[in-house]
Amino acid sequence: MARDVAIDLGTANTLVYQRGRGILFAEPTVLALNKETGAVLAMGEEAWHMIGRTPGYIVAVRPLRSGAISDFDVTEKLIRLILQRSGVTRLARPRVLVCVPSALTEVERRAVEEATLSAGARSCYLIEEPMAAAIGAGLPVHEPLGNLVVDVGGGTSEVALISLGGMVTNTPVRVGGFDLDAAITTYLRREYAIAVGERTAERIKIAVGSAWPLQNEEKAELRGRDLASGLPKNVVITSEEIREAVAEQVRAVVTATVECLGASPPDLVQDVLLNGITLTGGGGMLSGLDKLISQETEVPVHVTEQPLESVVLGAGKCLESFDQARSIFLDSSRRG
Numbered sequence: 001m002a003r004d005v006a007i008d009l010g011t012a013n014t015l016v017y018q019r020g021r022g023i024l025f026a027e028p029t030v031l032a033l034n035k036e037t038g039a040v041l042a043m044g045e046e047a048w049h050m051i052g053r054t055p056g057y058i059v060a061v062r063p064l065r066s067g068a069i070s071d072f073d074v075t076e077k078l079i080r081l082i083l084q085r086s087g088v089t090r091l092a093r094p095r096v097l098v099c100v101p102s103a104l105t106e107v108e109r110r111a112v113e114e115a116t117l118s119a120g121a122r123s124c125y126l127i128e129e130p131m132a133a134a135i136g137a138g139l140p141v142h143e144p145l146g147n148l149v150v151d152v153g154g155g156t157s158e159v160a161l162i163s164l165g166g167m168v169t170n171t172p173v174r175v176g177g178f179d180l181d182a183a184i185t186t187y188l189r190r191e192y193a194i195a196v197g198e199r200t201a202e203r204i205k206i207a208v209g210s211a212w213p214l215q216n217e218e219k220a221e222l223r224g225r226d227l228a229s230g231l232p233k234n235v236v237i238t239s240e241e242i243r244e245a246v247a248e249q250v251r252a253v254v255t256a257t258v259e260c261l262g263a264s265p266p267d268l269v270q271d272v273l274l275n276g277i278t279l280t281g282g283g284g285m286l287s288g289l290d291k292l293i294s295q296e297t298e299v300p301v302h303v304t305e306q307p308l309e310s311v312v313l314g315a316g317k318c319l320e321s322f323d324q325a326r327s328i329f330l331d332s333s334r335r336g
């Protein structure tokens, strides 16, 4: 019998967990597409490797860029590739648990289920990402306690208060790490009149970006293209400047956290005041974001040990005890 798999189909990264084995792979959510025929040729690292080594009509695309799963065909192909790489064959069809943003509409959820089944799954179950993240972070989601999770992803972020195995309040934010990268690109264009690619912007963010003043402010050198001359130009940028560049996007995450607390039942908020807020997702690693959220909410904030993995690890825990976990899945029969 096939081993169940859980998939975190993130805007930035795709992770797969296989029951009894653990994380099988974690790769960027990138597809290599043949622009002329529309054929999907590869995903993840393999897709990056194809670009530049293959004819010009093969391009890399981030299919889930906007956060929502918009194109059914592409989603289906993506899931098919993921299942193939997880060793799924026509004879060994697994149950598949897919992590989805809680803001997904009913129609979009059905599209994910259909894509998963058509890609070769025996059955498909859905779990909301903040719930999976909370389980992955080891929070006591089944207890009558308020657990607050802030998941800052690539395309979107979500703040959710979880209690008794369900989401009590949730506040989606249309801002994630990619938006911080875009804000850095805009800043460099405006202040230094240079153009940089998104991978450079991301590298700078990870190297010197922050949400809170650093003890020793840092500097980084980057190379862009001078907008006036078109020639390469080097610029030295400080962590303070990057903080200013991303301030608005960072603020949106903080505001959503405050709003989520404000909209939650007082007793559950009391638990959060005692136990703190759990910060996760790749964007949760932005230096000082924990301090800023803590300052603005007056609640301690803990960053999870594996921010990039908490969603898939949580879904994986659900696979390991499938029958107990079933009550928190969004399966269609219960959604009616």
Ligand SMILES: Nc1ncnc2c1ncn2[C@@H]1O[C@H](COP(=O)(O)OP(=O)(O)OP(=O)(O)O)[C@@H](O)[C@H]1O
Pocket (backbone or CB within 6 Å): 009, 010, 011, 012, 013, 014, 067, 152, 153, 154, 155, 156, 157, 176, 177, 178, 202, 205, 206, 209, 281, 282, 283, 284, 285, 286, 287, 307, 308
């Ligand atoms: N050290 C870091 N500091 C700041 N941002 C980081 C750091 N490391 C990774 N990131 C950012 O985290 C984001 C990816 O996070 P993650 O893998 O959790 O997103 P995702 O789950 O694919 O997206 P989503 O949940 O929105 O669909 C990227 O935008 C990346 O630039």
Ligand SMILES: [Mg+2]
Pocket (backbone or CB within 6 Å): 010, 011, 129, 153, 154, 281, 311
């Ligand atoms: Mg995510």
